Amino acid sequence: MDYDLWLILVNISNFRKKKLIDTYKSAKNVYNNFEEILKENKIISKKLNNFQKDDLYYETINLKETLFKKKIGYITYANPLYSEKLSGILDSPYFLFYRGNIDLINKKSIGVVGARKCSNYGLAATKLLTKELITNNITLISGGARGIDSIAHKTALENNGYNISVLGCGIDITYPSENEGLFSKIAENGVVISEFLLGTPPLKDNFPRRNRIISGLSEGVIVVEASEKSGSLITARLALQQQKTVMAVPGSIFYSGARGSNKLLRDGAVICTDVEDLRVTLSLEHVHIKPMKFTxxxxxxxxxxxxxxxxxxxxxxxxxxxxxxxxxxxxxxxxxxxxxxxxxxxxxxxx
Missing domain, CATH: 1.10.10.10 (Winged helix-like DNA-binding domain superfamily/Winged helix DNA-binding domain)
Structure with missing residues (x-):
């Protein structure tokens, strides 16, 4: 029996699982004392409603086999790899499934997020800023969505940088479908992560939850372009609540796709007009490059x-x-x- 996977599958909240680990120190101890837990904790007992710990025996075995076949790893709150950054997130996840190098979640990273339908200006700005981050050995973190997210991930790969992509669906689901190759490349030299069980579709409510992980793992967030209803604004607000630096790239007042990011600037986000703003705000060491000779x-x-x-x-x-x-x-x-x-x-x- 894989006790960590068993506790992942138990249908109680992240908060309750973490409290159990705080008390019993390991998933195995939770399993061994589960009958006593059900007697003492009325909230868990009511939630599970006649659940017996061995009810998940075969489901746990099947999950372990599936993870092995698909080369998917996992960490839980009880694992030393679990990042302090994750602990600071509101309703932090009890577990993460991942493909790639999970150690990256503990490295310095900056989130770059923005609109799915971005302009050419937004595309160029994303490439420029992402390249500067990678040049300074900063890990790029984003959500793997169309538009700004995907451009940032691809630019990091093109410049031999590290990527963290946080999904809003099960890690065995490719969304958007055209990013299957992109996620595979990220996993080779970075990491793709998800807090959702295998097979979870990309439901609308999943993405605000994903955004809290992006903001939680990053030391700052850059919003390149965002409309007034963009999910990127959720990431920015969460980062501000976590006392992280939030930067926004100014856009045209006539372009609806930049109204949300422009309002972030109005409400106190740090303006990013060029790479020098980025260096100063994030205290980056400028990498001096010898002048190139052109024909x-x-x-x-x-x-x-x-x-x-x-x-x-x-x-x-x-x-x-x-x-x-x-x-x-x-x-x-x-x-x-x-x-x-x-x-x-x-x-x-x-x-």
Whole structure:
């Protein structure tokens, strides 16, 4: 019998499970004293209603086999790996299922969150800020959703950084479905985590719960773009309640997708206008990089590509570089992270 998995499956609250561990020190002791617990604790007894501890025997065995087959690990409140950061979360989870290196939850991490439907500006800002975090050996934490979350995760991977992705569904469920490859790559050099039992669908109520874990594990949260009803604002509010630093990227007053993040600034979030704001607010050590030497052709392209998106057709029209050579240069500059290609063949500078 795996007593930790057995207690995970017992249908009582996180709070009650943690109180039992505080009293009995281990899940095995809880199991061995369970009849006495039911007699003494009327709340648990009423909640479980004629439950017997051996009722979960086969379910526990099946869960253990499934976790082994799917290479899913788990930690509980009783495990030394359980982070102090997790203990500080309101209604902290009793357990986490994970794929990857769970030790990362104890490393310095910053949350980057934002809209699922983000603008090109939001995409570029996310790439720029995430790259700066990774350059400073900070772990990126986000929610694995479409838009800003996925862009942040991909940028961290592209720059050989560490990722923590917190899911709002069972760890055996891929949501959104197109991120299956992304989550697999994160698990190779980072960790994907979930507080939900296997098979739990991505229900609407799961995501605010997920957001409290993002804010709890991070030392600060950056909101890139958020509408007035964005779940990212929940993450930001929770981080503020936990006395964490919250930064927001300013957006156009005419863009509805930035109204929520702009109001965060109005209500006291730290403004993030460039990477220097990020360095100062988070006390990052600026990584000095030797100035790069550019060819005349590359200089010509960089003169045209600014921090505002420029379409590839406009680059073609205003450069003397041969079309074939231009494609090769643009590709090379993307590989070196000198520029970023946005959806629709728009380009922006990162240097």
């Amino acid at each position: 005349p052709e590359k200089n010509e392209i960089l003169d045209m590509i600014t921090d505002s998106p420029v379409h590839i057709d406009d680059i073609f029209k205003n450069t003397s570089v041969d079309r074939g050579a231009l494609y090769a240069l643009l590709f090379e500059m993307q590989i070196k992270s000198e520029i970023i290609c946005l959806p629709g063949n728009y380009y922006v500078r990162t240097i």
